[in-house]
Amino acid sequence: MNTIAYLGWRSVLNRRGSVLLTVLSIALSVAMLIGVERLRNDARDGFARTVSGTDLIVGARGGQVQLLLYSVFHIGNASNNLSWQSVQHIAALPQVDWVVPLSLGDTHLGYRVVGTTAEYFARFRHGDDRALVFAAGRAFAPAPEGIFETVIGAELAVRHGYQVGAKIVLSHGSGGFADHGDKPFTVVGILAPSGTPVDRSVLVSLEGIEAIHVDWQGGAPIPGVSIGAEHVRKFDLTPKTVTAAMVGLKNRVTVFRVQRQINTFADEPLTAILPGATLQELWSLVGVAERALLAVAAVVVVVGLAGLVAVMIAGLGERRRELAILRALGAGPRHVLGLLMLESVTLAVVGILCGLLLVHGLIWMSGGWLTTTYGIYLGIGWPSLSEWGLLGAVLAASVLASLVPAYRAYRYAVADGMTIRM
Amino acid sequence: MRFCWPGAMAETLNIERFELAEGERVFLRGASGSGKSTLLSLIGGVLQPSAGRISVGGQALDVLGAAARDCFRADHIGFVFQLFNLLPWLSARDNILLACRFSPARRARLSQMGVLPQAEAERLAARLGLTPALLERPAAALSVGQQQRVAAARALIGAPGLIVADEPTSALDAELQARFVDLLMDECAAAGAALLFVSHDARLAEHFDRVVELADINQATVREVA
Numbered sequence: 001m002n003t004i005a006y007l008g009w010r011s012v013l014n015r016r017g018s019v020l021l022t023v024l025s026i027a028l029s030v031a032m033l034i035g036v037e038r039l040r041n042d043a044r045d046g047f048a049r050t051v052s053g054t055d056l057i058v059g060a061r062g063g064q065v066q067l068l069l070y071s072v073f074h075i076g077n078a079s080n081n082l083s084w085q086s087v088q089h090i091a092a093l094p095q096v097d098w099v100v101p102l103s104l105g106d107t108h109l110g111y112r113v114v115g116t117t118a119e120y121f122a123r124f125r126h127g128d129d130r131a132l133v134f135a136a137g138r139a140f141a142p143a144p145e146g147i148f149e150t151v152i153g154a155e156l157a158v159r160h161g162y163q164v165g166a167k168i169v170l171s172h173g174s175g176g177f178a179d180h181g182d183k184p185f186t187v188v189g190i191l192a193p194s195g196t197p198v199d200r201s202v203l204v205s206l207e208g209i210e211a212i213h214v215d216w217q218g219g220a221p222i223p224g225v226s227i228g229a230e231h232v233r234k235f236d237l238t239p240k241t242v243t244a245a246m247v248g249l250k251n252r253v254t255v256f257r258v259q260r261q262i263n264t265f266a267d268e269p270l271t272a273i274l275p276g277a278t279l280q281e282l283w284s285l286v287g288v289a290e291r292a293l294l295a296v297a298a299v300v301v302v303v304g305l306a307g308l309v310a311v312m313i314a315g316l317g318e319r320r321r322e323l324a325i326l327r328a329l330g331a332g333p334r335h336v337l338g339l340l341m342l343e344s345v346t347l348a349v350v351g352i353l354c355g356l357l358l359v360h361g362l363i364w365m366s367g368g369w370l371t372t373t374y375g376i377y378l379g380i381g382w383p384s385l386s387e388w389g390l391l392g393a394v395l396a397a398s399v400l401a402s403l404v405p406a407y408r409a410y411r412y413a414v415a416d417g418m419t420i421r422m
Numbered sequence: 423m424r425f426c427w428p429g430a431m432a433e434t435l436n437i438e439r440f441e442l443a444e445g446e447r448v449f450l451r452g453a454s455g456s457g458k459s460t461l462l463s464l465i466g467g468v469l470q471p472s473a474g475r476i477s478v479g480g481q482a483l484d485v486l487g488a489a490a491r492d493c494f495r496a497d498h499i500g501f502v503f504q505l506f507n508l509l510p511w512l513s514a515r516d517n518i519l520l521a522c523r524f525s526p527a528r529r530a531r532l533s534q535m536g537v538l539p540q541a542e543a544e545r546l547a548a549r550l551g552l553t554p555a556l557l558e559r560p561a562a563a564l565s566v567g568q569q570q571r572v573a574a575a576r577a578l579i580g581a582p583g584l585i586v587a588d589e590p591t592s593a594l595d596a597e598l599q600a601r602f603v604d605l606l607m608d609e610c611a612a613a614g615a616a617l618l619f620v621s622h623d624a625r626l627a628e629h630f631d632r633v634v635e636l637a638d639i640n641q642a643t644v645r646e647v648a
Binding site: 002003006007010011013117322324329331333335419 | 445459462463466468469488489492494495496497503506507508509510511512516520521523524525576
């Protein structure tokens, strides 16, 4: 066995050019397979971790998945708002424990601004019922003192080096068109990383959102009207509408009743969703695409292994005399079989390992970009159970593939014997 | 002993009796296509005779299984071929040592003699006129003459009882041919190994104890067509 390993190694070294390319193609295909799998699982994990502790999410009448995406994950935009009266009505329902309204629409350097109440910090839960933690500072104070105070997520703080006390300017809409430059906000708190979209959020009070828009109308500043930050407190800053509201119930058993009550609310068409159930609906939608992606990745792996078989078989023609020499030295056909299988499987294993390294390297390099752009957190670490399964399948496929050149070499070894054929 | 290739109409070999004594040096002359390679494969145990029996060093090959015959070949027979004796991507030294890698018996005999395979490879190489610098070169970088001497050293290392040389000189020029045959004979004598030298070239026959014409001993009616 030692001899076989030694010969295989030396022979591979001799053919390192084609061998490297083969290993590379396997590495790329494995990286793709594992990348897709990790993307899929980490995306699901990340989504599932974000919605915890909230029983219902209420928004204007519309798609359930859409409401979940824009309210919790900050993906897409609301097509309609719900009125403040409705929020107060829901808060007054006997089954409801708490309501945290959310007002979205503005941004800071591409990070979403979330107008909410200070209760948000107490009610928001992620992962296994974990609350948000302040890495520095405190929550914004209630109006009117805290109108221009803001709490920012960990990632924004790290990326832009914001400390408590920093002044930031919000942009209207998704940014780039108009700034609320006349009313800067002061960072009073920085949250610890939670692995949720909160890390990329700028949290301000609902009154703050109202305040920066008092001299705006229809999405643009009113020409000739400018109301300074010092005067804005004289206005009634109670919001007229909000984007969505998170609702906690006193008793979860009543969740369907409350949902029905909200969905049939007479004064305004509303939609209430159970975050967990809607997430499942989302998965069943994207599941088809995920499986298709995984299937494509699997096909790419098969192509990689086919390349390995092709390279090994192409090499066999030249190696027939090598095999005859080994036969004369006392190698049996089974040694030849072992040599060829060992070579192919070793190349496949090296390819798999390189693929894993590659995928981790890519995650390491592009992780921040993926997170800011798509809100997906990819973890670096040992393969998950499902990834081990995929790797095992690739390995098994490579053993099967290695049989093709190995069996051919075996046939040569039996037929040629010690006779050197060209 | 008879041998017939599977599917062939007639026998390739039908040899009543052919013997080498211990340490004897025999020149077996045969034209190409006369069944020489087949005979050598039979002696090496790569092929099995259709009838009759082959013994090497007192061991009947037909009672051994295929794997045991491979093992036996590694332990007791050293082969030198016409061309392409060496693995081109191994150094000359590693090519010589390859014979020991496949054969525990060769290693055992060396350790009985109290020498390491490395040292023995260097000694044999030096006796065959290969400098230590040449030993480190990849086999592909050696001249044909040097390659043949490396092949001889590989056949000889670990003192197998029988050296089989199949046209080992035909790629060399006349002067090198004679020198190589002399070297091979000397080393076989020193190691106490019998030498079966197969060639179509009768000019080399004078060096040997005995000359046998394959055509004389082979009674097969139809000759292999090369």
